Structures are given as C-alpha cells and as structure tokens.
Amino acid sequence: MKTFEYTIKDELGLHARPAGLLAKAAKALDSTVTVTKGDKTVGADRLMALMGLCAKCGDTVTVTIDGGDEAAAEKAMRDFFEANL
Amino acid sequence: MNKFAGRGVCGGVAVGRISVFRRRDVQVKRIRVEDTAAELLRLSAAKEAALSQLREIYEKALTEVGEANAAIFEIHMMMVEDEDYNDAITEMIKGQSVNAEYAVAVTADNFAQMFSAMEDAYMQARAADVRDISNRIIKCLGQDMSEQHTADGSVIICADDLAPSETVSLDKDRVLAFVTAYGSLNSHTAILARSMNIPAMIGLGEEFLSAINDGDMAIADGSTGELTVCPDEEALAAAREKQRAESDKKALLQKLKGKDNVTIDGRRIDIFANIGSADAIGSVLLNDAGGIGLFRSEFLYLENSDYPTEEQQFTVYRRVLESMAGRRVVIRTLDIGADKQADYFGLDKEENPALGLRAIRLCLTRPEIFRTQLRALYRASVFGELCIMFPMIASTEELSEILDICADVRKELSAAGMEYAEDTQLGIMIETPAAALISDRLAPMVDFFSVGTNDLTQYTLAVDRQNPRLERFCDTHHEAVLRLIEMSAENAHDNGKWIGICGELAADTALTERFLRMGIDELSVSPSYVLKLRDKVRSLDLSGGGET
Numbered sequence: 001m002k003t004f005e006y007t008i009k010d011e012l013g014l015h016a017r018p019a020g021l022l023a024k025a026a027k028a029l030d031s032t033v034t035v036t037k038g039d040k041t042v043g044a045d046r047l048m049a050l051m052g053l054c055a056k057c058g059d060t061v062t063v064t065i066d067g068g069d070e071a072a073a074e075k076a077m078r079d080f081f082e083a084n085l
Numbered sequence: 086m087n088k089f090a091g092r093g094v095c096g097g098v099a100v101g102r103i104s105v106f107r108r109r110d111v112q113v114k115r116i117r118v119e120d121t122a123a124e125l126l127r128l129s130a131a132k133e134a135a136l137s138q139l140r141e142i143y144e145k146a147l148t149e150v151g152e153a154n155a156a157i158f159e160i161h162m163m164m165v166e167d168e169d170y171n172d173a174i175t176e177m178i179k180g181q182s183v184n185a186e187y188a189v190a191v192t193a194d195n196f197a198q199m200f201s202a203m204e205d206a207y208m209q210a211r212a213a214d215v216r217d218i219s220n221r222i223i224k225c226l227g228q229d230m231s232e233q234h235t236a237d238g239s240v241i242i243c244a245d246d247l248a249p250s251e252t253v254s255l256d257k258d259r260v261l262a263f264v265t266a267y268g269s270l271n272s273h274t275a276i277l278a279r280s281m282n283i284p285a286m287i288g289l290g291e292e293f294l295s296a297i298n299d300g301d302m303a304i305a306d307g308s309t310g311e312l313t314v315c316p317d318e319e320a321l322a323a324a325r326e327k328q329r330a331e332s333d334k335k336a337l338l339q340k341l342k343g344k345d346n347v348t349i350d351g352r353r354i355d356i357f358a359n360i361g362s363a364d365a366i367g368s369v370l371l372n373d374a375g376g377i378g379l380f381r382s383e384f385l386y387l388e389n390s391d392y393p394t395e396e397q398q399f400t401v402y403r404r405v406l407e408s409m410a411g412r413r414v415v416i417r418t419l420d421i422g423a424d425k426q427a428d429y430f431g432l433d434k435e436e437n438p439a440l441g442l443r444a445i446r447l448c449l450t451r452p453e454i455f456r457t458q459l460r461a462l463y464r465a466s467v468f469g470e471l472c473i474m475f476p477m478i479a480s481t482e483e484l485s486e487i488l489d490i491c492a493d494v495r496k497e498l499s500a501a502g503m504e505y506a507e508d509t510q511l512g513i514m515i516e517t518p519a520a521a522l523i524s525d526r527l528a529p530m531v532d533f534f535s536v537g538t539n540d541l542t543q544y545t546l547a548v549d550r551q552n553p554r555l556e557r558f559c560d561t562h563h564e565a566v567l568r569l570i571e572m573s574a575e576n577a578h579d580n581g582k583w584i585g586i587c588g589e590l591a592a593d594t595a596l597t598e599r600f601l602r603m604g605i606d607e608l609s610v611s612p613s614y615v616l617k618l619r620d621k622v623r624s625l626d627l628s629g630g631g632e633t
Contacts, residue, residue: 009502011403011464015207016214017156020163047160047167048196051211054203 002065002074006081013056016047018084023047025080031068033077037061044077086317089293091264093310094275095367097284098327099262103301103314104240105294106247113223116184124178128185131225135165138221139250146253150280157214157249164218170196186223193219217248241305243297252277262305264312266291279367286310334616341616341623342373348601349626355607356618357413359587363401366408368612373619376413378535378609379474379587380405382458383421391429392454398461406469415472415535415585415609417514418458420444439543444477449486459494466506474512474535479519481526488530516540516588521569528580534573535609538588542566561590567599574603585609594621601627 008014014022026033026044033044037059042049044063055061063081065073118124139162146155164170170192177188197212239259244251246267263278268287278285284307297303297314304313304324313320346356357378358369369377385393385401406414422443426432435441448455462473475487491511498505515521516537524534538561543550545566548559570586577584585607590596592610597618600608610618 009504011399012207013205016160016211020160023163023167043168046169047163048199048215049167049169051208052199052203054205054208056205 002070005062007060008085010085011057019050029073031073032066034064035061087314089289089312091286091289091310093286093307095279095285096308098324099284099305100324101241101261103243103297103303105299106242106244113186113190115187118184121179124185131222134225135221161218186226189219189222266294337616341619346619346622350628356615357609358612359609363405372612372615374615378415380416386427395457395461399464402465403468413470415474417474420476445475463505466509467504472510476514478513479517515573518545521573524573524576528576528582534577534584536570536586538590571603597621598625
C-alpha cells in the first residue's frame with residue numbers, strides 16, 4: 001500500500017470537472033485508489049462521492065493506492081493531481 | 086394587453102406567438118415489482134438511452150455554445166454512470182422490490198440533498214444537475230419520449246424554469262425568446278441563452294404563466310426584461326421600431342466587427358468597454374470591444390448586505406478575466422462614498438459628499454476592506470490580463486501608500502504559496518485636477534493612467550453634476566478640462582506609460598479627433614458605443630495637421 005498527501009491548488013477545489021477526470025483516471029488503473037479528507041474516505045473512481053468530499057483550495061487530501069502495480073499507479077496519481085488540481 | 090416585468094438576461098426584442106413549454110410531468114409512483122432482474126434490465130436500457138441523449142446534447146452544445154459551456158453535459162454523462170449513484174438505485178430495486186422510476190427518484194433526492202447541504206455555493210448548484218439527469222433517466226423509463234413541441238414556425242418559449250439541457254435541446258432556429266417564471270442571472274440557462282444570443286428574461290413570477298396561452302401574440306424585450314402579452318397596435322409598432330434599430334445596429338456590427346480601430350492615415354487606438362457588473366460581458370463581446378477599460382467593482386458591495394468576502398470577489402474577477410480570454414481588463418477598486426453607499430459601511434452623512442470620504446480615501450481609512458479586494462484581484466490575475474486601477478488619486482503620498490499595500494499583499498500571497506501574475510499592471514484614475522497637474526510625478530510610479538472625465542469636469546469647473554440648474558454652466562468641452570487631459574497624456578508618454586479615457590467624454594465623437602491628436606491610447610465607453618466610435622475613428626484622417 002502506498003500513500004501520499006496533496007494540497008489542492010485549484011481555486012475551485014475538487015469541483016465537477018477535475019473530479020470527473022480523476023474518476024476516469026482512477027478507473028483505468030488496476031489498483032484500488034481512495035481519497036481521504038478529514039475522516040471521510042471515498043473511492044477515487046466515484047465522481048459524486050469525490051464531489052461530496054467538498055475538498056477546497058488549500059485543503060490537504062491523502063491518496064491511498066492499494067494492489068496492482070502500486071508504484072506505477074502512485075506515479076500516475078501524483079502526476080494527475082499535479083496537473084489538474 | 087397585459088404586461089409582466091422580469092429581469093433581462095440577454096437583450097433584443099422578439100415579437101411572436103407564445104409557446105408554453107410543458108415538460109412531461111415526472112410523476113413517480115412507488116410500485117412493487119416481482120421480477121427485480123427485469124426491472125434492472127429496464128433501468129440499464131434507460132441509462133443507455135439517457136447517455137446517448139446526453140451525448141447528442143453535448144455535441145449540439147459544443148457547436149452552439151462552445152467547449153467551456155458544454156462541459157456541464159460531459160459531467161452529466163459521468164453522473165449517470167457514477168457507481169455510488171447506480172449502486173444506490175440497484176440496491177433499492179433489489180432490496181425493496183420497487184420500480185426503477187421510484188428508486189431513481191429517491192436516490193436523486195438523497196444525492197441532491199447531500200449537495201444542497203454543502204457550504205460551497207458551487208457544490209449546492211450541483212443538486213440541480215443530479216435532478217436533471219435523474220429526470221432524464223425517469224423519462225427514458227417511460228414509453229413516450231416525445232417532448233411536446235408542436236407550434237408552427239418560430240415561437241417565444243415560456244416556462245416555469247428551464248434546465249440547461251432543456252435550453253440547449255430546443256431548436257435554436259425556432260426560438261424567438263426565452264421567458265421563465267423563475268431562474269437566476271447566473272444559472273447555466275441564463276449563460277447559455279446569452280451565448281446563443283437569444284433574447285431572454287427570467288423571474289417574471291408564477292402569475293404570468295397562468296395569464297398566458299399557447300398562440301398568444303407577445304412582445305419579449307430582453308433588454309428591459311418586459312413581456313407584453315396581446316399587445317395593442319401602438320405597442321407592436323414601437324416593438325417593430327426597436328427591432329429595426331437593432332437590425333441597423335447589427336448591420337453596423339456586420340460592417341465593423343473584427344475591423345481595426347484605425348484612422349485613414351493609419352493611427353490606431355484601442356476601444357474598450359465600461360461595465361458595472363459581470364453580466365454585461367455578453368454585450369462587451371457582442372459589440373466587439375477590444376477589452377474592458379473600466380470594470381466598476383462597486384456592484385459587488387452595493388448588491389451585498391455585508392462586505393463581500395475574498396472568495397466571492399475572486400470568483401467574479403476570475404469569471405470576468407476568463408470570459409475576456411486574454412484581453413485586457415481594467416478593474417477599478419472600490420469607488421464608494423457618502424453619496425453611494427451600502428448601509429453596512431456605516432458611513433456618516435457628509436455635508437459635501439463629492440469632496441468627502443470616498444473611493445481611495447475610504448480604502449486607505451479602512452485598509453482591511455482594501456486588502457481583501459486586492460488579495461482577490463491578485464489571486465484572479467493569473468486567469469487573464471488584469472490591470473488594477475485606483476480612483477480619486479490626488480497626491481503622490483497616497484499613491485505610495487497604496488503601492489506599499491499592494492507590495493505587502495503580494496508578499497502575503499507568495500508566503501501562502503498562492504499564485505498571482507507578476508505583470509499585473511497598476512494604474513490610477515486621473516479625475517482630480519491635482520492628479521492631472523502632478524501627472525509628471527505620478528506617471529513614473531504607475532503603469533497607466535485613465536481619465537475619468539465626469540469627475541474631472543465637475544472638480545475643474547466647480548460645477549455639481551447632480552444639480553440640473555447648473556446645466557448651462559457645465560461645458561463638457563471646456564478648454565480647461567481638455568488641457569488637463571492633454572497634459573496628463575504628455576506626461577504619461579514622456580514616461581513610457583499608456584493613457585486611456587473612461588469617462589463619458591470618451592464616447593463623444595465630436596472630440597475623438599482631438600483625443601487622437603493628443604495621443605490617447607485607449608477610449609473606454611459603454612458597450613453599445615464601441616462600434617459607433619470605431620466607425621468615427623475609421624472616418625478620420627489626421628494627416629492634414631490642423632484641427633477641425
């Protein structure tokens with residue numbers, strides 16, 4: 001299992017569009033990816049749940065990668081967050 | 086004849102017959118089903134149908150309203166496929182043996198409530214999206230898919246409200262205008278109407294719907310927000326006259342849109358637009374202004390019942406900058422004072438408000454208000470070409486104080502890891518005679534000047550603009566005012582800075598030649614004057630030398 005923390009820089013936070021892209025990207029991986037904010041953890045492949053986190057600019061989320069090719073998945077997720085959020 | 090007043094969201098006059106938009110009522114009953122497997126198959130077929138409809142709407146929106154506005158339908162497609170949403174529906178069908186329609190409706194309510202309960206206004210608005218997609222699936226579960234639209238020819242669409250998908254789905258060539266009982270100026274539907282450039286008005290209230298019938302003749306005036314049902318001959322004639330004036334304007338637009346603001350002998354000038362709220366951007370773009378020369382930020386304060394937060398302001402500034410797509414946007418900081426104020430400022434009544442605690446003086450007296458605005462502006466600066474402009478400057482000392490605060494705010498943002506555009510220009514209004522007279526000292530401190538001719542005239546001539554009995558003493562072409570402008574222009578250019586005019590005089594075509602000869606770099610006027618001014622500039626030839 002691998003985890004990393006990320007602080008959201010996008011001004012609108014984890015809003016509909018990046019949440020949609022994240023769900024797509026997470027679905028494409030064979031690892032299970034979850035995103036945690038505070039005491040809430042949701043699957044990264046779930047659009048509405050991601051939006052339900054209400055993660056705003058400046059909030060820090062924890063991304064957890066489990067199973068499959070964890071190293072590759074972690075890199076993919078890190079790249080995704082850097083590029084989109 | 087019957088009149089209803091609402092709020093116009095997209096200008097233009099439409100004359101035609103009313104068609105009342107009736108959506109097939111989504112009435113959902115709870116029905117017990119024995120064969121849940123068959124029910125799940127129905128659901129999956131309905132989802133497929135909904136997705137293919139959404140794909141079509143998305144394609145249509147792409148061509149009609151552009152990618153940014155069409156993105157919402159892409160999100161809708163993803164919502165239809167969302168696992169949690171689908172799991173909840175499926176669980177309910179299996180666990181409670183209920184019909185798919187009911188499961189979808191209940192799930193929609195649950196998810197919409199989750200979004201509504203969020204603190205964030207953006208997320209709250211997503212509740213409407215969940216309902217929109219759910220209603221689509223429920224409709225797809227029914228047999229009769231046809232949305233009524235039987236009226237012949239082009240019609241004025243009247244509805245209680247229109248969802249974004251409904252707005253885009255209507256055949257644009259057959260819609261003369263949109264009129265709704267509810268809705269908000271910032272709804273997706275209002276934005277879509279503007280980008281489709283169809284006269285539209287909202288918020289006419291429930292009673293209007295019960296007073297209209299399919300086929301009634303009506304006038305919908307999107308610029309005033311007024312709907313006239315069964316108009317008399319006189320009203321019809323007036324509306325047709327207005328339409329003629331609009332089509333003349335369109336012809337001017339056809340002739341001049343995309344053309345340079347250049348004189349016969351090749352002198353160029355920027356023609357920008359003045360706006361007082363983010364909703365006017367549509368007309369800025371429609372009239373082909375090269376940028377925004379004056380965005381009055383006061384409305385953010387006047388429309389609020391408390392100081393607007395940094396986030397509120399940031400969202401508006403960002404939207405304006407993004408909509409202008411890299412074109413220059415000059416945002417003037419708060420220009421509020423004793424004669425134009427919001428209650429929560431708690432300002433004392435003044436004997437002489439024009440010379441009172443207003444604009445930059447208020448900001449320097451209450452720096453916390455000023456800093457909030459500056460932080461919002463700088464944060465938005467990365468989304469376009471921002472210029473920040475300070476009103477009512479009269480001395481170099483107050484300007485230094487302002488520039489120090491700006492530097493401080495930038496430092497604060499850097500320390501917090503927030504981005505801002507390093508090349509954000511800072512400039513001042515030249516609207517006091519003092520500023521014009523020391524413009525040689527002010528110019529090195531800033532990136533640009535913009536002349537506010539209304540205040541400059543009143544302060545130079547000592548004539549109260551609000552007093553109608555003084556009208557004959559208020560010579561707007563007074564040589565004293567023109568000399569102050571000329572002096573400011575020379576001092577700006579000697580220091581390599583640009584200068585614009587954003588007051589009423591900028592639109593006065595009798596002075597355009599004089600301004601061009603002074604070397605004014607930019608004229609900023611109401612959106613509707615942009616093309617007239619362009620027409621004037623293109624007719625001038627400065628090579629003759631003398632003034633006319």
